[in-house]
Amino acid sequence: MIYFDNAATTLHKPQEVIDAVIKAMTSMGNAGRGNTSASMEATHTIFEARENIAKFFNIEDSSNIAFTSNSTEALNTAIKGTLKSGDHVITTMLEHNSVLRPLYEMEKRGVEISFIETDNLGNPLYADINKLIKSNTKAIICTHASNLTGNLVDIKFIGNLCKEKNLLFIVDVSQTAGVFSIDVKKMNIDILCFTGHKSLLGPQGTGGIYVKDGIEITPLKSGGTGILTYEKQQPSKMPTHLEAGTLNGHGIAGLNAGIEFINKTGIDIIRKKEEELMWRFYNGIKNLPNIKIYGDFNTNDRCPIVTINIGEFDSGDVAEELLAQGVSTRAGGHCAPLMHEALGTVNQGAVRFSFSYFNTFEEVDEVIEILKNIISSI
Template sequence: MIYLDNAATTLHKPPEVAEAVKNAILTAGNPSRGAYGAALSASRTVYDTRAKLAELFGCPRADHVVFTANATQALNTALYGLIWSGDHVISTDLEHNSVLRPLYDLEARGAKVDFVPADKRGCIRYEDMEALFRPETRAVVCTHASNLTGNMLDIARIGRMAHAHGALFVVDASQTAGAAKINMQGMDIDVLCFTGHKGLMGPQGTGGLCVMPGVEIRPLLRGGTGVHSYDREPPQEYPARLEAGTLNSHGIAGLYAAVGFLLETGVGNIAKREHALMQRFYEQVRGIEGVTVYGDFSSPARAAIVSLNVRDYDSAEVADILASEYGIAVRAGAHCAPRMHEALGTVQQGAVRFSFSYFNTQAEADAAAKAVREIAEE
């Protein structure tokens, strides 16, 4: 199988990731729940993973790296923990439902939400965002890169804009964590939400948020934390205030190994390889008669994603042909990005998404392009 659905999850991981998960399953106790060897070892692994993620993302404090089950939980934690009725929020048409649905719910509870519109290439104008700020604007919430088109936003520019207006900046890095350079301090990011199973190449069931000092997030969940057990309220200090319940220490051990691989290999080198594979595929399919490619490919700053349609075929039909006749795994449909599909005009047809990872090859990119050509010609 040629696996090109890495924007959903990376299938091929560094081998040390699986080994770390296996060892943790066999040896790890419950972190922060005991003073015996197995529990202390798990606690050390959890802390060391926080430290590696803080290094990777430019977060100034390891204890402000909070673990969740995925980016969806991280985004819900950030949004429900920061935004009240009466607050104003700015977001974009590029967003995944992990951002959109919490914002729609908060809007129903009395918050005000504005979306920066995207054009037919899936691009926004930063001037349009600037015009949306109000005195009551509490936060800007946006993705780093669209999971549908791969278009990447200039988050450093948005961060400066948000802080100039006294607003917080929350970033959804689901498509870029591990695959693009991110520095919270240099990019004025207040809360960075990430998942562990995509560009970070870790296990599913891992994710989290990095919180800059001084940003106070109300807990989304309440329960046991292993400390302050007699208090009615959760602990106030990070990370315990946002980590109710037992952590996925087995998955976190795998994430530790994955981040170690990323730091050793270099995020810049990974991004360069993924971009080259994406560009190789794009150059071969963009001129095929009957193929429509979506997104802006004029900038080298983008995620390694190419979404397209073949004539008027339903995107699911094309994906099925790719899987059954060519052994190529892609994703079709709406990709949980409804506003982007509205901007692209693909609500009914959906789109076929090819997404590349560090472990894909040039031969796989060529085979996928050849398959698209043959389907279009047939």
């Protein structure tokens, strides 16, 4: 199978990640729950992962990072933990449902939402942001890149604006962490939400949230932490403030190995390879008859994603034909309803090809030929 669905989850993991999970499964107990060798092994591994993640995102204090099961949990924590009735929040049309659905839930509780519109290529209209800011605006929340088009969002620009206007800046880096350098200080990010199973090359069930010092956030969950057992409230100190229950230590061990692989290989080298795969594919199909390609390809700064339709054919049918020929893609709505509305693809959906460092140029060339054959046969 040729796997071009890496924006959903990376299938091919470094061997080091697999080995780390296997080792953890045979040696790790419950972190912070006693002084047995198994518990201490888990505590040490999770601490090391927290430290490596802090360095990866230029976070000064690793205790400001709490582990979650994915970016969806992190985003729910950020949105529901910082917004309250009477607040106003600004977001974009590019957002995933992991941002939109928690926001719609908070809207029912009295939070007001405004959306930054896009141009015809799916880029946010940055000039409109100032017009949306009100006296009760609490935060701007946005993705770093569209999971549908691959368009990047200029989070440094928005971060500087948030700093100037004294607004919280909450960023979803699900599609970019592990491919693009992210610096919470330079980008003025107050809350960073990330997942482990995509370009960070870790196992599913891993992710996290960074919360800048001084930001009050209500925990999404409460429960056991291994400390302050007799207190009735969740401990106020990070990271236990946002970490209730047993952590996914085995998965975190794998995530740590994924980050170490990225550091060893070089994030710039990984990005260059993925971009080359994307451009080879794009240039090989852009002039095919009846091909529609979505997103902005007038810039080199974009995620390794190419999303298409063929004429008026349903995206699911196209993806099924590709799958029958051994190509795994993603069709449909991609959990990005507003982006599909903006592109006019609500009914048709779209077929997304997303590339990984572990894909090959031979795979790209083979899929280009498969698409040519599909188009010539319809």
